[in-house]
Amino acid sequence: MTHVIRSLAIGVTVPLLGGVLVLPSFAQTAAPTVTQVPEIPLSTASSPMQDKLPGDIPLKWPPPSEQSIELVLQLSERQLYVYRGETLATTFPVAIGRSGWETPTGTFEVSYMLENPGWTNPFTGAMMPPGPENPLGERWIAFWTDGHNEIGFHGTPNHDSIGQAASHGCVRLHNEHIRELYDMVTPGTLVTVLP
Numbered sequence: 001m002t003h004v005i006r007s008l009a010i011g012v013t014v015p016l017l018g019g020v021l022v023l024p025s026f027a028q029t030a031a032p033t034v035t036q037v038p039e040i041p042l043s044t045a046s047s048p049m050q051d052k053l054p055g056d057i058p059l060k061w062p063p064p065s066e067q068s069i070e071l072v073l074q075l076s077e078r079q080l081y082v083y084r085g086e087t088l089a090t091t092f093p094v095a096i097g098r099s100g101w102e103t104p105t106g107t108f109e110v111s112y113m114l115e116n117p118g119w120t121n122p123f124t125g126a127m128m129p130p131g132p133e134n135p136l137g138e139r140w141i142a143f144w145t146d147g148h149n150e151i152g153f154h155g156t157p158n159h160d161s162i163g164q165a166a167s168h169g170c171v172r173l174h175n176e177h178i179r180e181l182y183d184m185v186t187p188g189t190l191v192t193v194l195p
Contacts, residue, residue, distance in 0.1 A: 069184050073171060073193045075103060078163050080153075080171065082184060092181065094153075095161040095172035103169050103193060104144050104151065110189040113182060114140040117154070122168075133157055137175045139182040143191040154178060 067085035073094070074081065080092045097103040116130035117140040128134050137155015144151040155175035156162070162174060173181065 069186075069189050071181075071185065071189060071191045073103070073191065075105070075193065075195055078165075080173070080181075082181065089184075090180075092173050092177045093162050095156070095164050095166045097151075097167050097169040098165045101168040103167075103171060105193045105195055108143045108191045108193070110185050110187050110191060111142045111145070112187055113142070113185070115182070137172075137178055139175075139178040141178075141182060141185060153181060 067087075069089075070083045072081040072083065073079075073096075075096050078094055078096055080094050082089045082091070116138060117134070117136045118130055119128045119134055119136045120126070121128070130138075135156065135158070137157065140152055140154045142150050142152040151169045151171075153171045153173060155178035156172040157175075158166075158172070159174060161167070161172055166172070
């Protein structure tokens with residue numbers, strides 16, 4: 001699957017359903033192509049360790065640390081499940097879109113990611129630079145757009161909102177959780193949002 005390479009300049013803004021994301025200068029690289037390699041029994045693999053291991057142990061590829069990450073957001077549970085291959089790696093409690101601003105359901109892909117995003121209040125137009133009081137927290141991971149507005153995962157300084165239907169459609173995580181998630185995903189990561 002090919003992903004578009006984006007380059008945005010300082011001062012570019014992207015409308016969110018709950019504000020405007022202020023994008024710093026960055027260059028987005030295309031997501032890497034992942035090729036699935038079938039299991040190969042060690043007895044047929046060419047390996048210097050072959051004679052030291054039983055012949056019926058399968059060699060799994062890619063190794064667990066390199067297997068693809070998939071995100072499953074269960075809105076009714078207000079939980080984000082992170083899978084590495086078919087194994088549940090971790091879960092995070094989240095805040096989701098409130099009534100009238102529901103988080104969209106379906107299958108999406110991470111489109112781009114930002115560290116320390118700025119934010120513009122959609123009602124007053126006031127711009128908020130990155131920092132501890134910024135409503136987008138320390139990271140932004142976009143996964144949905146209607147071509148005008150965007151929704152993504154982001155941090156929040158409002159810890160009491162986690163576990164609630166409180167946002168304008170975005171998915172809020174504690175800042176320590178969004179930093180961890182940011183390090184696990186890449187553009188192209190599959191995001192499934194279930195009711």
